[in-house]
Amino acid sequence: MSKIDLHPDRLFPGDETARNIARALYNHVRDAPIISPHGHTDPEWFAQNQNFANATDFFLVPDHYVLRMLYSQGVSMQDLGVQYRDQINKVDPRKAWQLFGTHYHLFRGTPSRIWLDYVFSEVFGLEEQLSADTAGHYFDSITAALQTDAYKPRAILDRFKIKYLATTEGALDLLPHHTKLNADGYGHRVVSTFRPDDVIDPDREDFRDNLEQLAILTHEDLSTFNGYLNALRNRRDYYISMGVRATDHGHPTARTLALGKAEIEALYQICRSGRGTLEDHENFRAHMLMEMARMSIEDGLVMQLHPGSYRNHNPEVFRAFGRDKGADIPQAITYTEALKPLLDELGNRSDFTLILFTLDETNYARELAPLAGHYPCLRLGPPWWFHDSVEGMIRFRQQVTETAGFYNTAGFNDDTRSLLSIPARHDVARRMDCRFLGQLVSEHRLHEDEAFDLIGELTTGLVTKAYRLEDI
């Protein structure tokens, strides 16, 4: 059996000079509070503040990074405890965890391994590595710990020094948990994000139902495009009243479009009626990014665009197990042409912030850094999803910094559904920034005092500015 190795110098450069600088920088920010402006934890956890059930339900079943890797090697989702259609999964959670332990070697070299080892060691005090032999002990230890007060959701917020945590809710959400959080004094700490894909994307099978819900919720007449826009404004206002600072848009591409009044009215009617082609839907989404940007100018919400994922690529897995099971696959996309209509209209405004993400790294140096290094409204989000990783972060900094600088980036997002992994992810991000800065200093591309200034910006400064969180 092997010990978990959380070496204090992990992820730092091999070169001693650079490593010493990286270590000094890291010591400067390792205990800084966590600001998490984009993520997918469940607000009910913090609202209810109940203990989590067991290691499997809390750790394994919701982690699509883990599920996909196990599934790729022939492990059954059901055996891991994932629910099949509407049947309650009756797998013994301890047996599911044992299966995870038996296959833990599959994660060698992946970020999941780094995050999980951190959680096992730092959060639960486990010392031996997870394996077939230790799986039972792991399940029992973690599950027992989860029953204690120290592992209740709000205690975890404190323990992890999480100063600000954004969740993400659809346009039709009533934000009941955030209401409870407000009542309990957590309203400035756990805040939603307005993600209206469900009422903007006509590709969705529930699009028309969602429009009906939207009409009911807002008392707007959705028979005209104007009414539809008013309904969206209404919902944005509600979210803003709940402390929300940002919107998020998960489109297949980054296309934007500025249709004339008559054109968009006609297109809206086609999409609303369910008669739209795939091209109509793409045009509608593209125009709606324009409208969302225009509303951001009005109401001040920061806009985030996450394009390029082919969602639910595996229809069999989707039918059997639903969304977010590791079957979303990136596609080639571009930005220069796609964003032009939006940038033509609003790109020069300093009172508008559009944070861009990508799954197609070819855009880092070719399009995103040149765009962000010119347009006042643009900032670049951190390496996203598959690229939220050691090598992904190296590529991001190497390919973005020289053209966009540091100050057109927006700090780190953990973007996670996994509460316990939040400090693990921020720790990796901080270490990687220290590594990059350490190398710049050791190669005489940056002064050491500038690096100390920058590591503060990369850890808390830039995220605060980009997401307009100066008051938190």
Add this chain to the structure above:
Amino acid sequence: MSKIDLHPDRLFPGDETARNIARALYNHVRDAPIISPHGHTDPEWFAQNQNFANATDFFLVPDHYVLRMLYSQGVSMQDLGVQYRDQINKVDPRKAWQLFGTHYHLFRGTPSRIWLDYVFSEVFGLEEQLSADTAGHYFDSITAALQTDAYKPRAILDRFKIKYLATTEGALDLLPHHTKLNADGYGHRVVSTFRPDDVIDPDREDFRDNLEQLAILTHEDLSTFNGYLNALRNRRDYYISMGVRATDHGHPTARTLALGKAEIEALYQICRSGRGTLEDHENFRAHMLMEMARMSIEDGLVMQLHPGSYRNHNPEVFRAFGRDKGADIPQAITYTEALKPLLDELGNRSDFTLILFTLDETNYARELAPLAGHYPCLRLGPPWWFHDSVEGMIRFRQQVTETAGFYNTAGFNDDTRSLLSIPARHDVARRMDCRFLGQLVSEHRLHEDEAFDLIGELTTGLVTKAYRLEDI
């Protein structure tokens, strides 16, 4: 004159800690047998076991990596001994070799240089570097050595510890050399691969002739698509009877398609008649990848897909010197959308193995690693062709590992026509894997004992599993 420098630590990391780990890992696998599941050596060599003629005919003329580089700098193919159309090349092979020696500096920084120096030094005991001054001595030494028993093809197999060597033959091949190899007890060691592009790709000028040959060979009626499929089944069965484990498909793109019965029948008739457009041909190839996958489910052959090369890009070179003269140029391709029809039908099957290769590295992190890290049927082949190189291997591991892990990769392919370069290529691959693992360990991203486990997998374990060679 300079000595050839095969330093024992070559290609290992500069950082001493990482280098020491890499060296220890390398010592663990340097003498492991070679398993070569994909390549293009000539089976006649091993069947006849005759001596090779001379250095030029054996080394220089068949090596498209070498030809292309010399040609790019204005060296004439004919002067290098390459046959012009049907005219016998009368160039003195010693003069051709001299030309090679004179231009050997062109290969600085290329993998050819690393492979060639290895062969010159390790296989022929040459000590001075190849140059204009040493070219004559090189030609004489190598040519003399090639006349001895120790350099006969079968002796080379033993000397190089080649445990398994796959050749590649078209669908119409009668496998006479493999029949002889079977008779001589080499049938489990030198095995063919079924590559049916000649009867599947309607773009080929000989497609219709090939279908006629296929009909004669299989006694099937190729007037219907069903008859055509039966003929392909017949040929696959024959290859399987000869010990073949895998098919290989060299398509321009990765597109797949599942046409209905009537549609594919109609398309087949169009392609068969020579009336097809380029789009028809692309659709036919796309559908045929589906059929090949379906047959793999039936008969157990592992499927390999090598897309993205624009073959014979230089028409003048093609007319004068034929195929495989260094004029195949990669193109941008994608996989996420292209493979969807095939994956929709067969992607979740663990009894099917599809090994994917690419010449377009933008797919490593964006599409291939996410696909292979989810679909049970997929494995990723090693860096291919131009990317079978030091930097190419670094990019592959850096861009693939975090999302696909190590266990969704398929070990190394030498993919070579050059028999003598086989150990050189495997040596580079082993060193580069040791380098990568050494760096992970030195950065505390992996335990040293895990690295020892992994280097065995990367050298022999994963290739054995992916190509179903457990019994060899």
Add this chain to the structure above:
Amino acid sequence: MSKIDLHPDRLFPGDETARNIARALYNHVRDAPIISPHGHTDPEWFAQNQNFANATDFFLVPDHYVLRMLYSQGVSMQDLGVQYRDQINKVDPRKAWQLFGTHYHLFRGTPSRIWLDYVFSEVFGLEEQLSADTAGHYFDSITAALQTDAYKPRAILDRFKIKYLATTEGALDLLPHHTKLNADGYGHRVVSTFRPDDVIDPDREDFRDNLEQLAILTHEDLSTFNGYLNALRNRRDYYISMGVRATDHGHPTARTLALGKAEIEALYQICRSGRGTLEDHENFRAHMLMEMARMSIEDGLVMQLHPGSYRNHNPEVFRAFGRDKGADIPQAITYTEALKPLLDELGNRSDFTLILFTLDETNYARELAPLAGHYPCLRLGPPWWFHDSVEGMIRFRQQVTETAGFYNTAGFNDDTRSLLSIPARHDVARRMDCRFLGQLVSEHRLHEDEAFDLIGELTTGLVTKAYRLEDI
């Protein structure tokens, strides 16, 4: 306040062995003369040899790298001294410089910072870093120095050891400054480049006016395509008579096309009349690359192709401030298919040189290196524009060398409008080549004596051959 840090080992590898080799290589070429075969300095400077006005007008206002970064963070172009439409900018240049100094931190991690620090320190002897505090002292010191004889343009040429400097002029330029330079004995040192985009690109708003000018200038009848070609030949001949060695073509894509006589005549008439579609224009440009290549065969001019920039992406900035203000954004392009018509006709000719550049780095390993490693006419230009940077140079060498070798590259271009940055840029390029070679030697991929040979080629040898400057 921090000192400017121009450490003698800056940009060299962290690893000591590699660093020592890099340092030795650098000492070998640090004082080599500068050959600058492609750039955008103003020939009037050298013709008139007048002092420059002040720091802001000379340094800040013309530098689109600097303008874009400041603009991206909300700094007003007008406040920086940039002219708004036809209004004379009345901003105090000292105040504009102060604004620059206040925002100098934005350039951390960018190549601008490296170049600027070099100029401040090496050319003006400034010791403290530029900042809000030192901006006034900077402005005064630089402006005062610029008034002295030592900082006159021709003195700068000598001081920087610039042996050859190419400027770039449009097809309608009368080359008055080069005529003066010829008269003054500088004609072989400061030479133009023929860039005919203004009379080849029908997308330009001034295209038809330019054709009229071309007719007047050449006394050719431009009512037929043949007359148009003759006019272009006439202009090329004039440039050649002025010592010009190369043409340059800045197209949106790399597409080439070989239209038949009747087709191109018809297309020319359409484009000439202003009735062409965007597709017509693209076809016309594509065919004209063919014609330019054919003329290069006739007259011996080296051809350069710089595709892939979306010029003037920001219409508001274009309307307000004009071209070259940092609003050109790269786009995804490809080469394998695009260049095929041209390569089919002329690719195998060793008497033709086409130097290719890219802003889309995905082509380095996928298309450009395979093409240049095969076709005798092709050479690869250095990392261009945003990629003329530390990381950009690393990526270029790592992705190009293994497939194209060193000898199919064309040395360094500074490509700059900023006279004073020329030695800074060449210094970075030389250091980065030394770094790359030092690493190859330390990993035993290259002999040290070969590295010394190569650093000479990369610094002066290859550029001389590629641009046919053997006689300068």
